[in-house]
Amino acid sequence: MKVLVLNCGSSSIKYKLFEMTTKEVLAQGGIEKIGLPGSFLKLTLPNGEKKILEKDVPEHTTGVQFIFDTLTNPEYGAVKNLHEIKAVGHRVLHGGTKFSASVLIDDAVIAAVEECCDLGPLHNPANLKGIYAVQKLLPEVPQVAVFDTAFHQTMPDYAYLYAIPYSYYEKYGIRRYGFHGTSHRYVSKRVCEFLGIPQEGSRIITCHIGNGGSIAAVKDGKCIDTSMGLTPLEGLMMGTRSGDIDGGAITYIMKKEGLTPDEMSTLLNKKSGVLGMFEKSSDMRELEDAVARGEERAILTENMYFYRITKYIGAYAAAMGGVDVILFTGGVGENQATARAGVCKTLGFLGVEIDPERNKVRGKEAIISTDNSKVKVVVIPTDEELMIATDTMNILNNK
Numbered sequence: 001m002k003v004l005v006l007n008c009g010s011s012s013i014k015y016k017l018f019e020m021t022t023k024e025v026l027a028q029g030g031i032e033k034i035g036l037p038g039s040f041l042k043l044t045l046p047n048g049e050k051k052i053l054e055k056d057v058p059e060h061t062t063g064v065q066f067i068f069d070t071l072t073n074p075e076y077g078a079v080k081n082l083h084e085i086k087a088v089g090h091r092v093l094h095g096g097t098k099f100s101a102s103v104l105i106d107d108a109v110i111a112a113v114e115e116c117c118d119l120g121p122l123h124n125p126a127n128l129k130g131i132y133a134v135q136k137l138l139p140e141v142p143q144v145a146v147f148d149t150a151f152h153q154t155m156p157d158y159a160y161l162y163a164i165p166y167s168y169y170e171k172y173g174i175r176r177y178g179f180h181g182t183s184h185r186y187v188s189k190r191v192c193e194f195l196g197i198p199q200e201g202s203r204i205i206t207c208h209i210g211n212g213g214s215i216a217a218v219k220d221g222k223c224i225d226t227s228m229g230l231t232p233l234e235g236l237m238m239g240t241r242s243g244d245i246d247g248g249a250i251t252y253i254m255k256k257e258g259l260t261p262d263e264m265s266t267l268l269n270k271k272s273g274v275l276g277m278f279e280k281s282s283d284m285r286e287l288e289d290a291v292a293r294g295e296e297r298a299i300l301t302e303n304m305y306f307y308r309i310t311k312y313i314g315a316y317a318a319a320m321g322g323v324d325v326i327l328f329t330g331g332v333g334e335n336q337a338t339a340r341a342g343v344c345k346t347l348g349f350l351g352v353e354i355d356p357e358r359n360k361v362r363g364k365e366a367i368i369s370t371d372n373s374k375v376k377v378v379v380i381p382t383d384e385e386l387m388i389a390t391d392t393m394n395i396l397n398n399k
């Protein structure tokens with residue numbers, strides 16, 4: 001059974017086509033700069049080579065059509081006929097409180113995702129455009145929505161509420177929702193299989209550190225707290241997002257600089273984090289290189305970045321009454337040994353001991369703590385797309 005996974009962002013669409021019987025990736029790529037000059041599709045050929053196809057992509061329907069054309073291209077396509085695709089799974093960013101699991105998309109689901117556009121203004125409208133485009137181009141094919149927020153719906157009220165007038169929670173749904181749920185769900189389950197321990201009784205801290213980053217406290221297989229909030233801005237310092245900041249600083253800057261709410265949102269989401277501090281790049285590889293050259297600002301930025309993650313690990317160990325496993329995933333978590341070592345540097349008091357040799361691993365499942373370490377520290381590469389494809393297949397098989 002072939003399942004297509006789409007991750008539609010405001011100006012991009014990433015895709016992966018799976019053969020679910022073998023879990024093989026038949027095709028993958030993404031369109032960038034939708035609605036902007038210079039849009040293009042970049043795909044990875046089966047031999048690993050990258051190919052760039054330039055084309056004007058003014059909006060998402062054209063984008064999805066372009067992906068379909070690429071998938072059936074006689075030269076580098078992965079299928080002969082689009083009807084080989086039996087289902088499409090979508091990453092949907094915000095499901096509010098309505099969805100604690102993935103669902104088959106129908107009119108009621110679309111209406112509910114539309115209702116969440118206010119809460120996820122950058123992502124939900126784009127996710128809907130992707131769903132509509134598939135409805136238009138492949139009307140017979142069932143579609144499934146997999147929500148970034150779903151896994152976090154098990155958080156207790158005292159963890160998800162903000163200490164503001166309660167009426168804002170009732171009126172507008174202002175609360176912590178959390179994101180990257182598909183990743184936290186996958187890695188927290190996978191690590192138990194990998195270590196041969198039951199989910200029941202386990203206390204796991206999952207650190208998803210990529211361009212966007214979030215941490216979750218997972219007890220007995222269920223999320224009890226996570227660092228992202230109403231939007232994916234809260235928590236860790238990220239590539240371009242500030243993470244936690246005093247609300248007082250926000251209103252102060254707005255007044256001083258005469259910024260509108262939208263301008264302030266852009267500042268915090270796109271111009272802050274590593275980019276705001278380091279100024280040269282938001283990319284952790286470039287930051288790592290600058291640290292190696294001894295650049296002072298780079299060293300400060302890195303210290304801030306690691307310190308925030310360490311603090312969250314301490315907080316979540318306290319929240320769960322201890323921790324058995326600390327897990328790293330995401331582009332940085334999977335690849336950057338310096339980040340993992342930097343984060344764990346002061347965690348010896350919790351019983352964390354990293355083995356520097358084992359920590360050299362990149363992009364592979366591995367234990368990186370010593371045999372004596374009380375807490376197991378593990379790298380598990382995430383696979384959000386495979387998770388979305390698997391949910392999609394399961395929902396169709398149980399229909």
Ligand SMILES: Nc1ncnc2c1ncn2[C@@H]1O[C@H](COP(=O)(O)OP(=O)(O)O)[C@@H](O)[C@H]1O
Binds near residue numbers: 211282330
């Ligand atoms: N091989 C690598 N070595 C070190 N860092 C990497 C590597 N690959 C990716 N990264 C870092 O991971 C981040 C991107 O992570 P990723 O999970 O792909 O982000 P997102 O999915 O949020 O776009 C970047 O900061 C990048 O520098």
Ligand SMILES: CC(=O)OP(=O)(O)O
Binds near residue numbers: 179212232
């Ligand atoms: C929620 C979020 O931050 O997503 P991404 O990592 O894809 O930016």
Ligand SMILES: [Mg+2]
Binds near residue numbers: 210
């Ligand atoms: Mg990501």
